[in-house]
Amino acid sequence: MRKNSLTLNMFLLIVLTDIGESIAQLFMKTGLNQTGMDSVTFANLQMFFQANVSNAYIWLGIFVYIINFFLWITILTRIDLSIAFPVGSTSYIFVPVLSLFFLNETINPARWAGIALIVAGIHFVSMSARLKKREA
């Protein structure tokens, strides 16, 4: 396959890392809630570490982060950083929309406008990747 082509598969892979990132954060947050240690200072660093190191959710979060890291490097083997990075902002769309459906949170008009701008922005950045392919 040609270098630097933002194929549908590559796009979906970027979206997958965004979803992975959100899931990892959710695991981490769940773990921190369980241990009750959710603030770090220099004074409690050791206690923070001891309380969280045995928590399964924390490790699940770390595991997802590691998978995500390898997927991200895979993406970078083919896609420009200045394209992959902005396209990787889909979590700003998914998190509010999923919160709407699953957590019954509301999205006000200004947020909808923000989501629309992000979608348009991702579209244009992806378009620039296709443009480059045509010119190449």
Next chain:
Amino acid sequence: MIKVFLLIILAELWGTGGQILYKKSANNVDTPDLRNLSSFAGFLRKIVCMPAIWAGMALIGVGLATWLVALAHVDLSFAFPVDSMQYIMALLAGHYLLGEKFNKYKVMGTLLIICGIALVALN
């Protein structure tokens, strides 16, 4: 406030530095076939042996720590819009350090995303 602002920018600089090292490393590796386990395993072996990958990870770690320190002092609704400056950094780093070309769609799209994140974060 200005100190925290600079701290967030510093965190982004660390993070962007890390991404540049990731990208430079990734440019020297073939894309693995994710459906093929041995291809992916070979890819893993290759990248864990690259010093620039570890250096990039260290930079991103420092960036994350800096970000957390900054967050302790300000609200997320202030931090997130400032944090979206990293898209500008990725754009500039891509152009000046990685030989990725600007074009009007890329610049316009990136600016739209930044405005969108600011709107989402502020509301």
